[in-house]
Amino acid sequence: MALIRIDGDNLVVVIEGLDKLWAFKSGLTIPLANVRGATADPGIAAESKGIRAPGSRVPGLITAGTFHQDGEKVFWHVKDPSKAVVIELADEEYARLVLQVDDPRATVALVENALV
Template sequence: MALVRIVGDDLVVVMEGLDKLWAFKGRLTIPLANVRGVTADPGITAEPKGIRAPGSHVPGVITAGTFHQEGDKVFWDVRDPSKAVVVELADERYVRLVLQVDDPRATVALVENALA
């Protein structure tokens, strides 16, 4: 699971527990100016992921790490699709973050309020 916080002018994502190991990352910091939007999207886990490098993917168990799809990089950290949120980015290493959070609605509201 990921913790999503707003710290100053940044969106900070912290991977918890073993997710750090599976995702090969412990933390991401993204300037809010580069966040285009955020949505709760449990259906995204059914979409193609691309090529994993580096990361972990066990269908139905976990998708975590960097995935390359059609020339773009997408960061994943999801075990429970019902708690997935998607953060769309511009001018960043990743074009999208797909994260499992404790409360998708609260996370979407947090990010949208920071962008307003």
């Protein structure tokens, strides 16, 4: 699972525990100026992921790491699609982040309120 918080002018994503090994990352820090928005999207897990590099994917269990699709990089960390949140980015290494969080609605509200 990912923990998301706002720290000053940054969105901070922390990957917990051993999930860091699956994702090949322990976290990300993104300036809020480069965050376009967030949505809860449990259906995104059914979409094509693209080419994994580096990352882990065991269908039905976990999708984690960097995936390349249509010329974009997307960071995934999802085990339970019902708790997936998509954070759209601009001018960043990743075009979007697809993350499993404890409370998708609260996370979307946190991100959206920080952008106001």
